[in-house]
Amino acid sequence: MAEGFSTAAANAVLDAQVTAYPWFKLHVGAPGSAGTANPAVETTRKSVAFAAATGATKTSNADAVWSSVAGTEDYTHWSQWSASSGGSFGGSGTVTANPMVTGDSFTFPAGSFVLSVPTAS
Template sequence: MAHGLSNYLCNAILDAVGNNTSLAVAVPYVKLHVGDPGAAGTALPAIETTRKSISFGVAAAGAIVSDADISWTNIAGSQDATHFTVWDNLTAGNFLFSGQITAGAYTAGDTYTITAGNLSASLTVAS
């Protein structure tokens, strides 16, 4: 299973720290998957391919948490979303990170929502 930060994001963070490069994602976008998206973030995409913008609160204790609902209206297909990926572009761009979704079943035509506070990313903090 390949959940977590992408190779692209790991390298970008290290270059920002070690090589004085900038790292900024203007708008992150989340995409649904029906299984583990793999190291490239492209495996097992959901029938619903629309990426939705996501916003996060300020990082604390090595984690960021979504601070607004993310909704797909009139969703395509009936599936069980089990994973997500986050990207730096609406339709192309770079895969940033992935994770799991719980209770992600939906029916075609439904509105599917990941409520605020229910999508997060974290890094292990030294202790």
């Protein structure tokens, strides 16, 4: 027998995660266990819109845009937060991005944030 969540349970976990932690912050290295390591010069957190989870996957359904970023850097990670500033850390992940120059706009296109949970099969 395989171990893991049922698909229904995984969907519920993902929906709850994004409800509790809707704000995303950029990083230039792994955010670490508290989500505070390697922060980007661009400190703005963006609320990211997601469709309801299905098939143990939750996918963003709108662009997330950081306009006129504050620094020249290469984003490699993101962290997830309960508030637009302060708040609680909820998780992190990696991103593949091109280097940004101060004043550039950075966009995660709809569909590019994908959260998933392993399921029993």
